[in-house]
Amino acid sequence: MSMKTRAFDLEIKATPDKAGRFSGYASVWGVTDSYREQVAQGAFVESLAETSGKGRHIPILWQHRSDEPIGHWTELREDEHGLFGEGELWLDEAPYARIAQRGMKAGAITGLSIGYYVRDSSFDETKRLRTLKQVDLVEASIVTNPANDEARIDTIKAKLAAGETISERDFAKVLRERGFSRAATDAIADVGFKAWAAGAGQPHQAINPGLGDLAKALSGFTLPKL
Structure with missing residues (x-):
């Protein structure tokens, strides 16, 4: 726990x-x-x-x-x-x-x-x-x-678990918070996030499998100490 x-x-x-x-x-x-x-x-x-x-x-x-x-x-x-x-x-x-x-x-x-x-x-x-x-x-x-809860990884994971979609901007905030440069953030979002988002959020699915995959990928992140 x-x-x-x-x-x-x-x-x-x-x-x-x-x-x-x-x-x-x-x-x-x-x-x-x-x-x-x-x-x-x-x-x-x-x-x-x-x-x-x-x-x-x-x-x-x-x-x-x-x-x-x-x-x-x-x-x-x-x-x-x-x-x-x-x-x-x-x-x-x-x-x-x-x-x-x-x-x-x-x-x-x-x-x-x-x-x-x-x-x-x-x-x-x-x-x-x-x-x-x-x-x-x-x-x-x-x-x-x-x-700023909207920029925290825990919030994004909670949204994914609830079957909600997240924006590229939300994802970019998390990457920048974790120390990625702007260039690296843009590259990750352009290649990885956009490809995932293109097939996510089907209305007939309570929770899209892609959302779980992204949540699993985010699980390795930890919040910074304030």
Whole structure:
């Protein structure tokens, strides 16, 4: 089971004070992201109870870097709106905590991305929508910009699995993200992607075999660390 991430704008209720304390919503109910997923109320309850029972706190990381913790959540609880948290940045010990504090106060850094494992979920075939009913929250990162989900490999793989077509532009974004030059990207798209796309997406097929082949080819890619 691989850890998943979910990125969005952090709804800040109180910007970091001199001691680095701040509050805001780490997740909001019923919001559908580009993965066609949403989090249901109650999804975090069991995980938070287990973490609290062990005397632990959920860490705040900088840009998902496990070697760059910049604080911890002193409290996390669910309410009618979402997952509300009160956090504390380690201003004296972590240099990036001071950058996060300054950026959040200026309104320049407002992104949050949570890391979690899915414990239980349901899928609506009609709406093509997955609802996360129970998740294991591992960490929550302050990020400079919430991830551009439409450019992420996970999103393209999700679209392929659902039988949806993707554009040449989407595919090119992934290649450029992985470090391919513009010339190499154009060559790959022109020779490989266009040939595949010419025979993909037959309306009478729920999932075109070509989509599975492309998804398999993409499975070797990994997302870059932020």
